[in-house]
Amino acid sequence: MTLDRVTGLLVAALGGVLLVAVIPDQVETVDYGWVRPGTLPTVLAAVLVALGLVQAALARRGAAADPDDGGVGDGGIGAVARAALYLAVAALGVWAMGRIGFVWVAPALVLALMLLVGERRPHWMAVAAIVVPGVIWLVVEVLLGRTLPGG
Amino acid sequence: MPDIATVLAGVGDALSLANLLWVVAGVAVGQFVGAVPGIGPIMAMAIAVPFTFVMSPLAAISFLMGVNKGGLFGGAIPAVLINTPGTPDAAATALDGHPLARQGKAPKALKMALYASITGDTFSDMVLITVSAPLAAVALMMGPVEVFCLMVLAFSVIAGLVGDSLVKGLAAAALGLLCATVGLDPEHGTPRLIFGQFALYDGLPLAPVAIGMLAVAEILRRLAAIRGTRRAAVHMPRGRGADGGRLTWAEYWACRGTMARGAAIGTVLGAIPGIGSTAAAFLSYASARQARKARRDPVEFGAGNLHGIAATESANSSVVGANLIPLLTLGIPGSIGAALVISALMIQGIQPGPLLFEQQGRLIYGLFGAMMMANFVNFWMGQLGLRFWARVVAAPESVVFPSALLLCVVGVYMSTGDLLGVAVMLVFAGVGYAMTATGYSVVVFIIAFFLGPRFELSLSQTLTIIDGKPLEMLDHPVGLALLACAVAAAYWMGVRGRRRERAAEGEK
Known part of the structure; x- marks a missing residue:
């Protein structure tokens, strides 16, 4: 499994944990207003799940972080x-x-x-x-x- | 039209020896605290304000302006030398300044930062002196709807900085925005994601997050790379004739367009209360990057391009003068630094606002004179300071980086007032290290984190004002124009820029 695929799955898992466990527990439920306390965190966590899955799906075999950018290959x-x-x-x-x-x-x-x-x-x-x-x-x-x- | 006698009397006050010494002291303090990660000019100004009680009003403001101006260049020094921005607004300076330092061209990079900083600063001072009143009127037209559209425009520049992977860039931006939601939500005032830490009610503080991700992560990376060799932290060229030690006039002049664009961005954003120099620096960097790509610059951004340094430093420094536009004309502070200047004025019994020019004309023109003088002093002390900092970084990296880590701990502790801030810094150092190692853009994260709270607040205000009806936006032509600019910028920097990159790669 490539590094990109692993990090993609980790990002998706982070978003999933936020959506399922953290946000319901750490954000108060409010039923009025345009931008409720949970609106932005929930949207962003869902975006993380989607982006993580897309990255994992598109990751090329053998692709790794660029060592010039301080990737894991650097050392x-x-x-x-x-x-x-x-x-x-x-x-x-x-x-x-x-x-x-x-x-x-x-x-x-x-x-x-x-x-x-x-x-x-x-x-x-x-x-x-x-x-x-x-x-x-x-x-x-x-x-x-x-x-x-x-x- | 001001009375010429008042103008001359004010400038004469500014040019007195005592005032000059206060400006020199302010710039020296500013450059020093700016160069120490975590402390920064704002904290130095906050500490200095009570002491200004014993000074004359002009000396007090001159000293504070010296600290502010010196600090903005000071932040670039560690950014270039050890990839550790002294202040968040110098973060983008490190992107091209440090690669130049690693090539043995640290003096060239520092001089470019200094000259661009002075150029941007002088430009915005000139704008302040000449057209502050009309610009303030334009800035006042920016209501919550327009500020929201401005935030969307600022976000669109991220498209130019996401790097090779659009998915990773967007994930970094989403993560930055998510971290910005920690604390009280702007519409209902309920705490979110604070995990029982009441100190996080105000959200994750910017300084620990930025210093952790940019500075401490880099310190860890450099420490981890030390394998028995005893190298200096930065190789400094010997002799005046060495290529890395000189910045030629041709090199400076070649960056004139970039500096002009940066100064214009910084001046416009500085005139709008609450936007700040960090946003101006990143916006200018992103637009310069795209402009140089369009011209097929042989030196890539991020690999030591002088235009990258010029764009950032001209923009962040030009915010200082522009921040005073709403302050002097309307009595509204454009930033924390400007708010501290207001408090210094009020300590002296002076009320900022529309009547200030009329009632305290001599003081205001004295301030303008002192600001121009501070630019010259900044230039002169910056040149002198280069020799001092060259000696500091000539020490082995096994000495420089543990010491820099200690400075980061102390600086963040001073800025947040407790060890929770230092803990946040260390957590984000780990996050920054992991993101860099896996190819996620830390810069995009920082921009999204910085803009996040203002974005959510203005989104909430906008939806309330337009009552959730998009057609109501037609009543806000300035906002619509900004949204159109955002779409154009996203296309120009994102879609077209990536297409150009792919074409260039294909040619290679």
């Missing part, structure tokens, strides 16, 4: 897995920031990302993990008088 599945890992690390860092505070978590987050991508030079690690968060703290908390996450 392959390994790059996708690494990007997912970095996103998970960032999410964990943001969660920790809310509990422990920016000052402690930001250097650790930057350091973790640098180590994961293979950076080992001490001076660059110091710049990114100490100088950058330090300057952000100075500008935001001291100069602008605003709070940072967890502050």
